[in-house]
Amino acid sequence: MKSYAKRYPLAGRRWRQGDGWSVLLLAIVGSVAASAFAACPPTVADGAKLVKDGLQLAWRPVIGGSPIAATAIPMARHFAIEVQVCSGATPSGATLASLDATMPEHRHGMNYRPRIVAIGDGRFRAEGMMFHMSGRWQLEFEVQSAKGSSRLFDDVRVR
Amino acid sequence: MTFGFADRISRLLFLGAGLALLSGGPAAAPTIEFTDEEIARIASHGPWPPDWQGDPGNRASGNPAAIRLGQSLFFDARLSANGKLSCATCHQPRSGFQDGRLTARGLARGTRNTPGLLNVRHQRWFGWDGGHDNLWSASLRPILDPREMGGSAARSARLLNASPSLACHYREAFGKPPTADDPEFPVNLAKAIAAWQETLVSPPTPFDRFREALTDKDAAAAASYPQAARRGLRLFLGRGQCATCHAGPLFSNGEFGDIGVPFFVRPAGVDPGRQGGIKHLLASPYNLLGDHNDDATRGNAVGTRHLRPEHRNFGEFKVPTLRNLTLTAPYMHNGSLASLRDVVRHYSELDEDRLHSDGERILKPLMLSAGEIDDLVAFLETLSPPAPPQPPLPPPGALPCPARR
Numbered sequence A: 001m002k003s004y005a006k007r008y009p010l011a012g013r014r015w016r017q018g019d020g021w022s023v024l025l026l027a028i029v030g031s032v033a034a035s036a037f038a039a040c041p042p043t044v045a046d047g048a049k050l051v052k053d054g055l056q057l058a059w060r061p062v063i064g065g066s067p068i069a070a071t072a073i074p075m076a077r078h079f080a081i082e083v084q085v086c087s088g089a090t091p092s093g094a095t096l097a098s099l100d101a102t103m104p105e106h107r108h109g110m111n112y113r114p115r116i117v118a119i120g121d122g123r124f125r126a127e128g129m130m131f132h133m134s135g136r137w138q139l140e141f142e143v144q145s146a147k148g149s150s151r152l153f154d155d156v157r158v159r
Numbered sequence B: 001m002t003f004g005f006a007d008r009i010s011r012l013l014f015l016g017a018g019l020a021l022l023s024g025g026p027a028a029a030p031t032i033e034f035t036d037e038e039i040a041r042i043a044s045h046g047p048w049p050p051d052w053q054g055d056p057g058n059r060a061s062g063n064p065a066a067i068r069l070g071q072s073l074f075f076d077a078r079l080s081a082n083g084k085l086s087c088a089t090c091h092q093p094r095s096g097f098q099d100g101r102l103t104a105r106g107l108a109r110g111t112r113n114t115p116g117l118l119n120v121r122h123q124r125w126f127g128w129d130g131g132h133d134n135l136w137s138a139s140l141r142p143i144l145d146p147r148e149m150g151g152s153a154a155r156s157a158r159l160l161n162a163s164p165s166l167a168c169h170y171r172e173a174f175g176k177p178p179t180a181d182d183p184e185f186p187v188n189l190a191k192a193i194a195a196w197q198e199t200l201v202s203p204p205t206p207f208d209r210f211r212e213a214l215t216d217k218d219a220a221a222a223a224s225y226p227q228a229a230r231r232g233l234r235l236f237l238g239r240g241q242c243a244t245c246h247a248g249p250l251f252s253n254g255e256f257g258d259i260g261v262p263f264f265v266r267p268a269g270v271d272p273g274r275q276g277g278i279k280h281l282l283a284s285p286y287n288l289l290g291d292h293n294d295d296a297t298r299g300n301a302v303g304t305r306h307l308r309p310e311h312r313n314f315g316e317f318k319v320p321t322l323r324n325l326t327l328t329a330p331y332m333h334n335g336s337l338a339s340l341r342d343v344v345r346h347y348s349e350l351d352e353d354r355l356h357s358d359g360e361r362i363l364k365p366l367m368l369s370a371g372e373i374d375d376l377v378a379f380l381e382t383l384s385p386p387a388p389p390q391p392p393l394p395p396p397g398a399l400p401c402p403a404r405r
Helices: A020-039 B003-023 B036-043 B064-074 B134-145 B153-161 B164-174 B183-196 B205-217 B227-237 B276-285 B298-307 B340-348 B370-382
Strands: A048-052 A055-063 A079-087 A096-102 A115-120 A121-128 A135-145 A149-159
Touching: A048 A149, A055 A135, A055 A149, A079 A096, A096 A115, A096 A121, A121 B298, B036 B205, B036 B340, B064 B164, B064 B183, B134 B183, B153 B164, B153 B183, B153 B298, B164 B183, B205 B227, B227 B370, B340 B370
Parallel strands: none
Antiparallel strands: A048 A055, A055 A079, A079 A121, A096 A135, A115 A121, A135 A149
């Protein structure tokens, strides 16, 4: 069993000059690291951006682990969508409750049910997407936050 | 950019028209020109053939010994209960591995048209209802099904052990002797047959050469593509909306649809199509979520894992490839349409009352003229090779083992 002093080396120690700089430095490093990881607000690299109810949602298609442009989603091939939900410059704490897609003119949706996986810091991945026909697909994101449920929509044209 | 090509074609047309006027002869029918947008869509139906990619779920995929074994077994009637039916009885090489019948005939009469096997390796779902998510599982079912070949693991093991050549191929492919009590044995046989079927790729067609000429901007090579086929291709891409489902190099999105073909079967019953296929698939121990999938990552099981059964699946059947159609009449899941002209007429006169109320909304009668029907048929005919592919037919048992590599 370690002594109390070894387990808590700063306990009871007097504040020294220089400690303030260390704490500030740690705070800056921590803040930069956190913001780089969280990447809020979304950038162009995070994909198409939707805004509603104080939330910023960015989404981008991914195939084989690599992001692709929304205009390049291939027809009849499985892909994933990575989603980031921000509230200003910080992750919103909201969760992506569901993601689905329909063809309004055809009056049907996908033949596959995506599964949402949280990948940390306000990011989610919807796996198992497929647009099996050419034409307009409408994406529907359902986001659950402290304010309630928000539905955000975006259109994709598959050729 | 395709502008230069289109521009060149226009100039050639202009020159041709001028020459016709100078010669005093009748002006030739105008050549169909495709827009850049159309050319991009035409390009999406190739290149052909696609690059080889082995099946990660089949350890025998691309294995020469397994391919030889699979080829021998495919033509071997001794696998069947009556010793008279092989896979090739219904899947006949000279007919694009189809049998020309309305519905298949094994030990009993089937209710569905035998699907052709050329390019089968590129499919996602197998069978008209997609009841299989892999080719080896789809190859095993007819061997064991009492209505088709009625075979068994014991019968197959006896066959292999009585044939030094077949047993040798099996040992080379799977590293152990064939034994009926090995639960992997029937699956391995099916994987060998699948490995052979993966080699059945049809040659390039007149359409493929035209597509290549367009993408290469080779006006001279493109010129040999018939005008009627060009008009049909434009209809296919445009007003017909055929390419909405008949997409990509296979001319199929690999999914399912209800296009108003009756699903009643004699004497009394219905064929549930995709709805039944999904039930069968998810209950099968041979699907890609099961233990027999050789892809340890299960990365090849995305489709099965995410399947979403829907009410509209009832009466849906697979969107078939349009390649090699001239070899595989009759058409549709029940073989009810005898000719390509009948198929085009079906879409022209579509019975909307027959379609699902929650089905595909863009399906409307195309109301084609007689000339437009001719054009679409002319186009579809260019998706088949001018001559049937050479059937791969070494006699069963004549293949050497150990395999010469």
